[in-house]
Amino acid sequence: MEKSFLEATQLSSFLEKLRLFGELHGPTVTDAGVATFAPIAAPSQLRINYRRTQIPPKKYLLPFREQLLSYRDGRYAEPAETQPPIVLFALHPCDLAGIAYLDLVFLGDNTDPGYAARRARLTLVGISCEPDDFCFCSAPDSAANCDAFLTAVKSGYLFSAVTARGEAIAAAAADLFSTTEVPQPVAAQHPGTGVAPQGPELRFSDNPLWQKFADTCVSCGACSVCCPTCYCFDVREYPALDGGGVRIREWDNCFFATHGEVAGANFRPTRLDRLRYRFLHKYCGFTPLQGITSCVGCGRCKAVCPVGIDLRELFSAARGEMSP
Amino acid sequence: MGSVVEINPLTRLEGHGSVKVFLDGARVERVELHLSESPRLFEALLVGKSYAEVPDIVCRICSLCSTVHKVTALLAVEDALGIEVSERTSLTRELMLNGATVQDHALHLYFLVLPDLLGVQGVAELAGTAPELVKQGLAIKKVGSLIQETVGGRLIHPVNIRLGGLGRVISKHELTQLRDELRRALPACSDVCRLFSTPFPFPKLPEPAFLALEPLSAPLASRRLRLSRDRSFAVGEYREHVAETLLPHSNAKLSKVMGVEATVGALARLHHGPTLSEGADEIFKAHRHELIGKDIRGNNLAQAIELYDAAERALQLVERLLELGPGPEAGVAVASRGGTGTAACEAPRGVLIHSYTIDDAGICTQADVITPTALNQGAMARDLLALARGMEGEETARMTAALERLIRCYDPCISCSVHTFPL
Amino acid sequence: MKLVRLAIAGLTACSGCQLTLLNCEAELPDVLQRFELVYFPMAQSGGRREGPFDAALVEGAVSTPADLDMLFSLRNASRLLVAYGTCAAFGGVAAMNNGQSQRQELLQTVYGSQPSLPESFAPAPFGNFVSVDWTIRGCPPEKEEVVELLAALLAGTLPPVRSYPVCTECRSRENLCLLMEKGELCLGPVIQGGCNARCPATGIVCEGCRGPVREANVAQELELLLERGFGREEIERRMNRFKPGWDYGQRR
Amino acid sequence: MNERVKDMHLPFTARLIERHELTEDTSLFRIAPEGAALSQLSRFVPGQFVQISVPGAGEVPISPADLPGEDGTLELCVRRVGHVTELLHQQLPAAPLGIRGPFGNGFPLEEMTGHPVLLLAGGLGIAPLRSLLMHLLRHRERFGEITLMYGARQPKLMLFREEMAALAARGEMRLYLTVDFAPETNGIQSCAVGLLPDLLKGFRFDAPATYAAVCGPPPLYRCLIADLEQAGVAPGRIMLSLERRMRCGVGRCCHCAIGQKLCCVDGPVFRAGELKDIPEAL
């Protein structure tokens, strides 16, 4: 892969080039001080050295609440997809990996139309990152699943195009790349203790941590809401006063009692059951994705948990106890 | 032979009330006004709560007046604790109050009073007989609601106005949107007066003693209540001038101000010479003779003028806030000492007084709320009697309709009225 | 078209729930066209509370014999009884001191110790007296939920239920977590969502106006707040603001 | 975007033709799917399910109670338990409904060919098994002995009782009925009183060759599996039709997980053998 050098001073001009490919969105902060991906109107809004946003980029592909269908006179119709082309700039490798996982889920068999339409209009530009205490991803420099990637180096960035769209960006920004000697990447200090897929039997370990977590978890749902690879959803239908109505899809959460409930029974009646379910989904995977961990090590769930639950603590403790 | 005519429940007003007319033959002996709302006991509930909780709790006295209750409570607590707020905060509160006035007057005039003028039972028939007016009323009310929603964070029981400042600064985009909506609604607002300029043709009523806050250009700074040219008192001394008594047939206490049954509200405010916005002032001047020196029947017209005034003021305030631009806002102020604080505001239906004592630990030890409807209760009862006497011999249905209509002139808010301070 | 027959009334309350309906400016014309407001004293004269109604939306706590009388009469006259708002569902602000101070004392504080105090007992939710078919939470309720209910009634059903806490919507809106980042007394984790985290979105803690979420881990919320330095008394006071009688040991 | 992608969430219209009340809370609905739904449903395999939409309430998974008829109409046996099923029961003939599917795996008919089949249904579990039964009977010659054991709580809650009796009378299958308890006043006692497992205990059959198909309320499965295995039916031949909460039907909404499997795509028909190591499966 060819790499070109972009001097830090050229960043603003580079952003202008990116706008050619869609509305520019990137890491910034809200008035209240929350890190978020949002439209970048002026380069000063960009926080390129951000740690992690509260809500991962999944919101661009799977909005918290979206209209799935509308109906009138008993006939259902799909809404027109209205999201404009967007360039999502400065995604960390963990978030890119998160999108890659969602792609596996939503672009496979029975492709999800809304997801697919939005995904097709998204240009992803990744950037290398500096991990903090919460991070534990394993493939920090992986530039997979993006159109282009920037690797931070002294006084600038190394640009590499990954897809044809990335090449097009390279072409558009060609005159910004410096021809001087390319500095070597600064090696990022990654803990590199990514989460490997776990043994599904671990979830029935009787390690006391399970019960402790189940007792202290407040079921606020923050961990799933903020996880780049949590995608469970609920579907509800609302009639309107004029006789029509809408069917919506909304992020659901395996921590809620209703998640496994059917008429006359609940297959995950206790919070402990639901915690085990989360473990299974995150670290062991379901059906076609069995054996693949969906945790990309972004550290959000721990950062947002009001009681500081960290399931990894549990693996290390339980694994020790389970090995003979 | 004695008989009793009862209007129960009173309709098209907020809260639970009824009226009994005691007749001896055709002669009206007496009239009882029952404000029978369940006791709400807020003054007692507030005791033992922290100063910071007081405004959040007390606004639940009444939904129609929640904004003004909240602002008054904030001012009173801030007065007690010596907390100062920024200009932006003050302006924002004022904007909220004007929005509330637009919303509340529109609701009252279009949906509660208008049916009387058109001879229908209420909002449902109104939609059938005068859909255009309904639409107009809703459009006007909506701007008021939009202000509450955008600025207050919620239409009823607003959250974004709080001790010492604001939760969130209103963005330029939101302010611009408000400005545009207000501009769009202004013509309709100026139109309201036309609908309510014909006073209803019942016998003349006693001349009211009007009580209102002394008008100032910064209304939230007003600290004096005026009863007449030469009779006024400082808000902080209200206890010396307002006396309350409990009536056997009412859960609201009757208040007398400086010994008289005062009348508060829109008409009272106009009598004390406020500085109205340009457009509203023009209309006021044109209708002056129908209002000044007249009885309570002019109150609905006065409300219509105020509605326009509030909309114009809201627009000015939005423009001023846009000029000020966004800036850092103080969070919740922390109480450093206790004290007693009192504040009064003009609610859509008249003067509202809150007073609190906070101890050094920040706990509320005493709470008083004097509401406009409690203040108006005496005058209302007096006018009801006068009207009933003036209509002696009339058909019962005509009389009860007139009595109900008279009550709607006062725009009472009964939920509010059942809060009063310890006797 | 047969109109759906409604009763809308209030017991001990601020009228905010009823007003919320009148505040649906955009939807009101449609509502007036499709519903018959048989009994709605706040906006209609000449109504009859005898019904029959398809649904009665009743706000307020039950705190006087008159309240109880009205509640029974509307329950009997209506196919569906809707506890309209937090007071009706949990007691609301009127009930905040239940189990803490005697009603009589409170009455005396306000009305003085005279022989004929107004008749009043500790404010209670509808569920203590009658069966309730649907509950709209909130003080005041969200317009959307009111419209949702009305539209569902037209469709012959009730709205689908949501059951997530305020935090879920709060996080999804990318608000700053006031509990974690500012150490404020936010009740979001144990309160039923559906308000789109209205208060935290303006930088103000959730005061719990929508009542408990289905699986509130009350014991943990309490612990969490104690750890953050709030006194037990203050926490209880805040939690009781809209619903008295929490089970502080509940972890379910 | 290809046709299938567009159709993912979009139900086809299906008109309600008639509703036939079976018990107080359960009715048999006949619906007529329209458009492309007809051809999609022609691929229906007993054990699969469809997603039925009731405009105004939403969508629920239902296992058709029979194979699509000649005219493409579909029979659904639905119990009124909540939001959507309640509104479904209120619909009048000609009401527009929605349908998506079929989804899921269905029974392994090929594999079962030539074998005796034992169907065990508890309560509403008869609904999905009825479509299997109808398939077996329609292709009677392809299968060995067919036995239906059906348990309900009370005689009056027994669904399709006359129909089943008539089928048994034709000699094409054996039928055993049981009720948990029978009211004293009921004079005609044409079924056993007791639990389904009791019925199974006294039953002699060629266990090693038999395929069993079980559907019923969750507690039923556990004891039936043990009994069947004890009788000699291989775990791989015990087919269980399971029910989970479902929102999408295509393996995304994640509510229907059973261990690492998803009921909507890996099931709803599972083999007892597959579920052995999944404690929360049954």
Ligand SMILES: Cc1cc2nc3c(=O)[nH]c(=O)nc-3n(C[C@H](O)[C@H](O)[C@H](O)COP(=O)(O)OP(=O)(O)OC[C@H]3O[C@@H](n4cnc5c(N)ncnc54)[C@H](O)[C@@H]3O)c2cc1C
């Ligand atoms: C593969 C499959 C086949 C089914 N076949 C039939 C059938 O042939 N006939 C029939 O009557 N029912 C069948 N069901 C069950 C039926 O789907 C549920 O009864 C229905 O979804 C309940 O929806 P509701 O909106 O009426 O109830 P709700 O108001 O949603 O809820 C009522 C109760 O049902 C629970 N519930 C919600 N979703 C489901 C669900 N997907 N499955 C079970 N319970 C749920 C709720 O938690 C609640 O306890 C089947 C379910 C599955 C998974």
Ligand code: SF4
């Ligand atoms: S499980 Fe936690 S650390 Fe892993 S991807 Fe999700 S939020 Fe990030």
Ligand code: SF4
């Ligand atoms: S601010 Fe409150 S509601 Fe929002 S996430 Fe934090 S605790 Fe939950």
Ligand code: SF4
């Ligand atoms: S955030 Fe809390 S207090 Fe605010 S509206 Fe929602 S439930 Fe009520």
